[in-house]
Amino acid sequence: MPTFSLDRAALDAFDRKLIDDLKASLDASGSTASGRTKDSLRSEITENRYKLFGRAYIGALEFGRKPTSGGGDGSLKTTILQWIKDKGITPKSGTEEKDYKSMAYAITRKIHQSGTLLFRTGRNYQGQSKPTQIINGVIQDGRIKSLSDAILLHVKKQVITELRDAYGNSN
Secondary structure, three states: OOOOOHHHHHHHHHHHHHHHHHHHHHHHHOOOOEEEEEEEEEEEEEEOOEEEOOOOOOOOOOOOOOOOOOOOOOHHHHHHHHHHHHHHOOOOOOOHHHHHHHHHHHHHHHHHHHHHHHHHHOOOOOOOOOOOOOHHHHHHOOOHHHHHHHHHHHHHHHHHHHHHHHHOOOO
């Protein structure tokens, strides 16, 4: 029984372009603070699967984050504190570490209680509405259909070659 391979070159090209376009979309959205989120984008291509990975909260950029249920583990406050510093936001109360921690605490508490601004109001702090299309706008732009078409064409050519080889027909 013949086996057919996927067009690895097409998958690799799709992968490179997708990740590059997602990084560009993150930059264009104003969501990039340190670059760690866009640098976290990576993929895994196996024989029959394509997986895209990013930081755990990347989906919150698209849809917002709902309020916390069951209490937090402290990781959000640490992330918010780093975000404040990466964005160059200065607390009104001062520039000592305690001022940054106080600001991070207030933001974290609001998110835990009510969710992010995007979740609560349908708009993020840049004025983008939900979904922001930062991620979905890139993924749902027709590229998956194009990849699917390219893969089907590649497999079709393999089937035709197999049939010609099996039946000795050169037509």
